[in-house]
Amino acid sequence: MDHQIPRRNLGGFRLSIIIWVFSIVGVTMIMNFTVEAKCDFKAIFNFGDSNSDTGGFWAAFPAQSGPFGMTYFKKPSGRASDGRLIIDFLAQALGLPFLSPYLQSIGSNFTHGANYATLASTVLLPKTSLFVTGISPFALSIQLNQMKEFKIRVSQQNPSDTLYIGQSLFPTYDIFGQSLYTLYIGQNDFTSNLAAIGIHGMKQYLPQVVAQIADTVKELYDLGGSSFLVLNLAPIGCYPAFLVQLPHNNSDLDMYGCMISYNNAVIEYNDMLKNALDRTRKTLIDAHVIYVDTHSVYLEIFRHPMYHGLQYGTKACCGFGGGDYNFDPEVYCGNRKVVNGSTITTTTCSDPENYASWDGIHATEAANKLITWAILNGTYFDPPFPLGEYCELHPIG
Ligand SMILES: *[C@@H]1O[C@H](CO)[C@@H](O)[C@H](O)[C@H]1NC(C)=O
Ligand SMILES: *[C@@H]1O[C@H](CO)[C@@H](O)[C@H](O)[C@H]1NC(C)=O
Ligand SMILES: *[C@@H]1O[C@H](CO)[C@@H](O)[C@H](O)[C@H]1NC(C)=O
Ligand SMILES: *[C@@H]1O[C@H](CO)[C@@H](O)[C@H](O)[C@H]1NC(C)=O
Numbered sequence: 160m161d162h163q164i165p166r167r168n169l170g171g172f173r174l175s176i177i178i179w180v181f182s183i184v185g186v187t188m189i190m191n192f193t194v195e196a197k198c199d200f201k202a203i204f205n206f207g208d209s210n211s212d213t214g215g216f217w218a219a220f221p222a223q224s225g226p227f228g229m230t231y232f233k234k235p236s237g238r239a240s241d242g243r244l245i246i247d248f249l250a251q252a253l254g255l256p257f258l259s260p261y262l263q264s265i266g267s268n269f270t271h272g273a274n275y276a277t278l279a280s281t282v283l284l285p286k287t288s289l290f291v292t293g294i295s296p297f298a299l300s301i302q303l304n305q306m307k308e309f310k311i312r313v314s315q316q317n318p319s320d321t322l323y324i325g326q327s328l329f330p331t332y333d334i335f336g337q338s339l340y341t342l343y344i345g346q347n348d349f350t351s352n353l354a355a356i357g358i359h360g361m362k363q364y365l366p367q368v369v370a371q372i373a374d375t376v377k378e379l380y381d382l383g384g385s386s387f388l389v390l391n392l393a394p395i396g397c398y399p400a401f402l403v404q405l406p407h408n409n410s411d412l413d414m415y416g417c418m419i420s421y422n423n424a425v426i427e428y429n430d431m432l433k434n435a436l437d438r439t440r441k442t443l444i445d446a447h448v449i450y451v452d453t454h455s456v457y458l459e460i461f462r463h464p465m466y467h468g469l470q471y472g473t474k475a476c477c478g479f480g481g482g483d484y485n486f487d488p489e490v491y492c493g494n495r496k497v498v499n500g501s502t503i504t505t506t507t508c509s510d511p512e513n514y515a516s517w518d519g520i521h522a523t524e525a526a527n528k529l530i531t532w533a534i535l536n537g538t539y540f541d542p543p544f545p546l547g548e549y550c551e552l553h554p555i556g
Contacts, residue, residue, distance in 0.1 A: 200253050200339045200386070200550060202330060203246070206302045206375065207276030207343040208295070209239040209521060210393075211246040215260035216278035216295060224493050226477055226507040230524050239278060241476070241511040242524025245390070245453070246274065246341065248531035248555045253339070261305050262297075268328040272338060273309060275302035281347045282368045294351060299344055303375055310335060310382055335383035342372060343390040343453075349428060350395055354405055358424045365428050373435040376448055385446045388544075389436055390453045391429040396421035397461035399475040399484035400519035415462045416473050416483070422458075429454055433541065440542075452539040456530045457522075460515050467529050470513035477507040477518045484519065492518035531555060 205211050214237025217223045223235040231242030237260070238244055247257050250271075258274035259267035267273075279295040280302070289296055297305075313329050348368045353361050376387050395401050396418035407418050433450050440448040464472040477492035478485040485506075490496045495504040508514060515526040522530070535552055537545050546552065 199337055200255075202270070202272035202334050202338040203250055203253070203255060203258055203274075203341060204272050204306060204338055204379075204384070205246050205258060205274045205276055205341045205343070206299060206306075207246075207341075208280040208347055209276075209278035210346065210390075211244055211274070211341070211343045212276040212278045212280075213238060213244065213246065213258050213260055213274050215262045215274060215276055215297070218260050218263040219277070219297075220289075227493060229507070230511055239521040240517050240524055240527065243527060245343070245527050245531050245534070246276075248528060249339075249341070249534070251555045252531065252535055252552045253550055254553050261302075261309065269309070270328045270330045272330075272334075273306075275305050276343070277302075279347055280344060281351065282345050282371050283348055283364065292351070294347065299342075299371060299375055303378055306379070307382065336385060338384060338386070340376075340379050340384045340387045341390070342375065342387065345369075345372065345392050345428070345432070346395065349392060349425070350401065353401075353421075357406075358420060362424065362427070365431060369428070369432045369435040372432065373439045376436070376439055377443065380443050380446055387446065387448050388451050388540075389432070389449065390451045391432055392425050393454055393457040394422045394425055394461060396425065397458070397473055398520055399473055399478070399486040399516050400488070402473060403484050403486045403519070404488055417461060425454065447544060449544045450541045451534060452541065453530055453534065455539060456533040457526075460526055460529055464515055469515055469525060470510075472515050474514065475516045475519040476511045476514040476523060477505055479503060479505045486519035528555060 209216070217237035223237055225235060226241065228234050228236040228238060229241050250257055255271045256268065258272050259269055261273045261275045262277070275297070277295045277297040279293055280297050280299065281294060282299045284298045284300060285294040285296070287294055313334070314332055316329060345368055348364070349361065372389060376389065379387065394417060397415070401421065402418065405418065405421060407420065411418050411420050413419050436448050436450045440446070460467055460469065461472040464470060474483060475485045475492070479487040479490040489498070490503055490505055492505050492507070495502050511517065511523045512525045514523050517523045532555070533539055535546060537543060537547065
């Protein structure tokens with residue numbers, strides 16, 4: 160039964176109980192606690208889109224080519240970046256190996272979690288096909304079903320064994336209460352029809368999107384989860400791809416070159432998400448439902464790239480066309496296309512460490528590292544969630 164799964168107790172909570180017990184028995188003692196930060200997270204289960212896909216989409220539909228992965232993996236790794244993603248840095252910080260994609264049938268190791276994210280995933284079930292509009296069939300509800308299936312498979316094994324099933328390593332059954340659950344999804348619901356239906360049209364279904372994210376947290380709680388990080392939506396009005404593709408005029412650009420109208424719509428969406436999670440938190444009193452304001456970190460990086468050691472905010476490292484954005488929707492990073500009888504290919508900057516945007520849509524490893532630093536710092540958690548007190552955080556260099 161789900162309810163028999165022990166939920167993880169946080170280190171700080173345990174410490175206060177110890178102090179309480181000592182004071183009850185009246186023992187006078189020198190409190191010489193070396194507050195040993197002991198991290199209880201044995202695994203991470205992640206749900207998302209390309210912002211956190213560590214190879215799921217390409218496991219199902221292999222095709223990725225260079226220059227993806229050039230900075231860290233030195234080859235395409237199924238990640239939509241030149242290197243590591245926020246989820247990779249989070250795993251490293253918690254002392255865990257990178258997450259295997261749930262869809263990866265060869266060489267996966269699920270003892271420390273699984274990643275259900277796939278590129279181009281939406282929260283709401285798509286009404287179209289991958290082969291028509293490029294939207295992934297693995298929407299959030301499918302990812303949740305995969306998680307449920309994963310748990311059933313784990314439960315069918317001897318609970319004390321870690322064992323191979325096929326070629327995959329499985330965790331023990333008590334893992335589900337000792338894991339961090341991360342959700343980083345919604346960007347494709349927001350942007351995939353935006354050019355066609357406009358902000359007003361898109362806003363019609365945002366309440367459904369946030370409701371489904373909140374429901375997913377509740378379902379994961381019922382599966383034994385108790386610590387949830389839900390990352391909000393980035394300021395897509397600063398993304399090179401959207402600056403090129405979404406209709407706007409110069410009066411819609413702010414002093415940082417970002418589109419005001421679209422960024423305001425993101426803020427409205429994020430407020431809605433935050434409120435939905437506030438309500439969810441009240442119903443799951445022994446859980447940590449944390450809203451992570453990555454939006455603020457992204458915005459700061461786009462506005463002041465140089466304060467953070469970067470050179471370019473709204474210009475893509477990999478793309479076609481040069482100029483302010485180096486983005487052309489006809490020739491996406493890594494692709495080639497015959498135009499006017501000649502083949503055009505994208506170019507890649509030699510210094511992705513100086514860019515916030517990798518390909519116009521996704522962050523570089525450099526930006527992902529800055530964002531993860533900020534997350535780990537705890538300033539962007541609502542309510543506060545001092546990860547560094549619960550866990551001995553490893554450097555993410
Ligand atoms: C699987 O990952 C665990 C850490 O969660 C590690 O201890 C183990 O060595 C890994 N096994 C293989 C075969 O990679
Ligand atoms: C810019 O776009 C906005 C909204 O689309 C419109 O109201 C405004 O008139 C436009 N301004 C100019 C100078 O074209
Ligand atoms: C292709 O040719 C058309 C018409 O001459 C021109 O407008 C367009 O810019 C050309 N495209 C490229 C990529 O050179
Ligand atoms: C966390 O971030 C805040 C705001 O950026 C900063 O003032 C603070 O020094 C940071 N703390 C740590 C421990 O890095």
